[in-house]
Amino acid sequence: MSSEILSVLEYMEKEKGIPRADMIATIVNALKTAALKGINSGQELKIDINPKNGQLHAWAVLKVVDSIGNPKTDIHVEKAQALKPGAVVGDVIEREVDPSSLGRIAAQTARQAVMQRLRQFEKDRIFDDFKDQIGNIVTGTVRRRERNDIYIDLGKAEAVMPGKEQVPGEEYQAGDRIRCILLEIESTPRGPEIILSRASPRFVRRLFELEVTEIADGTVKIEAFAREPGYRTKIAVTSADSKVDPVGACVGARGARVKTIVRELNGEKIDIVKYYADPREMIIEAFKPAVPREIIIDEKSHRVLLKVATEDLAIAIGRKGQNARLTSRLIGWRLDIEEFRAAGDNPRETAVNMLVKTFEFDPAIAGRLVDMGINSPAAFEGVAAEDLVGAGFTEEEAQGVIARVSS
Numbered sequence: 001m002s003s004e005i006l007s008v009l010e011y012m013e014k015e016k017g018i019p020r021a022d023m024i025a026t027i028v029n030a031l032k033t034a035a036l037k038g039i040n041s042g043q044e045l046k047i048d049i050n051p052k053n054g055q056l057h058a059w060a061v062l063k064v065v066d067s068i069g070n071p072k073t074d075i076h077v078e079k080a081q082a083l084k085p086g087a088v089v090g091d092v093i094e095r096e097v098d099p100s101s102l103g104r105i106a107a108q109t110a111r112q113a114v115m116q117r118l119r120q121f122e123k124d125r126i127f128d129d130f131k132d133q134i135g136n137i138v139t140g141t142v143r144r145r146e147r148n149d150i151y152i153d154l155g156k157a158e159a160v161m162p163g164k165e166q167v168p169g170e171e172y173q174a175g176d177r178i179r180c181i182l183l184e185i186e187s188t189p190r191g192p193e194i195i196l197s198r199a200s201p202r203f204v205r206r207l208f209e210l211e212v213t214e215i216a217d218g219t220v221k222i223e224a225f226a227r228e229p230g231y232r233t234k235i236a237v238t239s240a241d242s243k244v245d246p247v248g249a250c251v252g253a254r255g256a257r258v259k260t261i262v263r264e265l266n267g268e269k270i271d272i273v274k275y276y277a278d279p280r281e282m283i284i285e286a287f288k289p290a291v292p293r294e295i296i297i298d299e300k301s302h303r304v305l306l307k308v309a310t311e312d313l314a315i316a317i318g319r320k321g322q323n324a325r326l327t328s329r330l331i332g333w334r335l336d337i338e339e340f341r342a343a344g345d346n347p348r349e350t351a352v353n354m355l356v357k358t359f360e361f362d363p364a365i366a367g368r369l370v371d372m373g374i375n376s377p378a379a380f381e382g383v384a385a386e387d388l389v390g391a392g393f394t395e396e397e398a399q400g401v402i403a404r405v406s407s
Contacts, residue, residue: 006054017129017156018121024049026117031058034108043072046094059094123191126157130194133182137206138196142176152178152196159194167198167230170266179264181206199229204270207261208235214249221246223275226329230268232318234286234326236275247272271326279304279331286327290315293340304333307340351375359404365397380405 005027012018028047044061062075064087075095080087087093140152140159148163150172161180172178180196181203187193197203204227214220215237224236237246250272251258258270276282280295283304290312296305308316316337317324328335348370355366358377372391374380383405388398 003054005049005056009051009054012118017125018118020051022121023118024051026121030117031056045097058097060097062093062095064089064091064093119191126194127185127192129156130154130182130185134184135202135206136182137179137203137210138182139177139179140196142172142174142178144174145172152180154194157194159196161196161198165195165197165199167266167268169230170198201225201227201233204233204235204261204265207264208250211257211260212250212252214239214244214246219244220249224330224332226326228322228326230266232269232271232322232326233265234271234273234330236273236282236286236330238275247274279333282331283327283335286330287316287323292316302333304331304335306335306337308337309340313337313339347375359401361401361404365401368393369401377405 008027009020009023012023013020028049031047032045046059046061048057049055050057060072062080063073064077064080065074066077066089068074068076075083075093077087077089080091080093083095084091084093138154138159140154143151143153143158145151148166150161150166152159152161159180159182165183178198180198181200183195183197183200183202185192185194205222205225208222209215212220215222219241220237220239222235223238225234227233235250237250239246239249249257258272262268262270271286273285273288276285279297283295283306284292287306287308290308292306293309294307296307298304306316315323318326324335324337348367351370352363352366354376355361355369355374356363359366361369369375374383383402385395385398385402388401389395393401
């Protein structure tokens with residue numbers, strides 16, 4: 001039995017990280033409890049395990065009496081003196097017993113109790129080992145997939161990445177190395193469960209803290225953050241040092257820093273912009289290269305109406321509304337985007353107004369000229385009165401138009 005105990009002690013200490021002294025205490029208590037339920041029921045035992053060789057010794061703890069009431073707890077004074085010379089009534093002595101006499105059922109019960117206690121040790125150790133790593137990035141090996149969850153071996157413990165914390169489009173096979181953020185440790189009936197994530201915005205934030213020295217030392221600060229995992233991330237940054245460009249620090253020389261993070265995110269796009277406390281300035285910055293033509297801010301409802309030119313509409317809204325959603329989260333305001341329509345957006349109306357303004361034509365005359373293709377002052381070059389008459393103008397109207405153009 002001593003070799004078995006020693007192998008258990010060594011395995012648990014080296015592989016599981018459970019101190020040998022704790023293991024010995026667990027085994028001793030389990031054996032005592034199990035023995036009391038077996039053939040030695042009612043007997044008080046003292047058990048000792050040598051931590052070096054695993055040798056187990058057991059003693060029955062007996063009270064010296066002159067008349068035995070319970071043979072499992074009492075010993076007659078004459079027998080006691082044979083074991084311990086000088087023993088008197090009232091003393092407590094220890095009589096060594098054969099560990100094998102504790103009984104087969106007691107041994108089985110002890111084994112179950114030991115395993116249960118070991119599992120509790122492991123649960124407590126997992127929590128102690130990882131409680132200070134919440135919010136940090138950890139590296140592990142994919143062990144298996146169950147339903148939509150991925151189980152990852154972190155070395156000292158197994159963690160899980162639920163489906164909702166996975167990035168759409170990312171696929172992992174057993175044996176793949178993976179980096180995640182340790183999101184939290186949940187208490188479950190089976191013990192503490194380590195929850196990992198690659199979809200959380202905190203994962204990207206932590207990557208920037210690790211990659212960008214200025215963020216780590218507090219010179220550059222991430223003020224706002226928005227992410228759609230697997231597609232795009234927007235961050236807004238400021239600098240505590242006027243000499244440090246916050247955007248440039250995050251991008252790095254020739255984009256080296258941000259490229260490292262993009263590779264880790266398997267190509268997810270990252271937009272880095274300068275942060276402004278004023279929502280109007282923040283919107284202008286966040287929507288570059290699209291240029292807002294009009295910004296209407298409703299402070300009461302915390303809402304912004306953004307009007308952009310037709311050619312900028314697709315850029316502002318983004319693929320499936322992605323850019324608009326991320327910018328809305330970034331600034332923390334409800335955002336509505338619509339096409340900008342000014343008075344000059346109607347080409348015919350613009351041309352008519354130009355002719356009226358330039359030559360002081362009657363609007364009706366200017367409209368007829370535009371309809372026949374003369375939509376600017378330059379278009380009158382080579383046009384004669386008879387051309388206008390042929391297009392439906394009277395001789396008098398045609399002469400009047402040519403006169404104004406020629407004056």
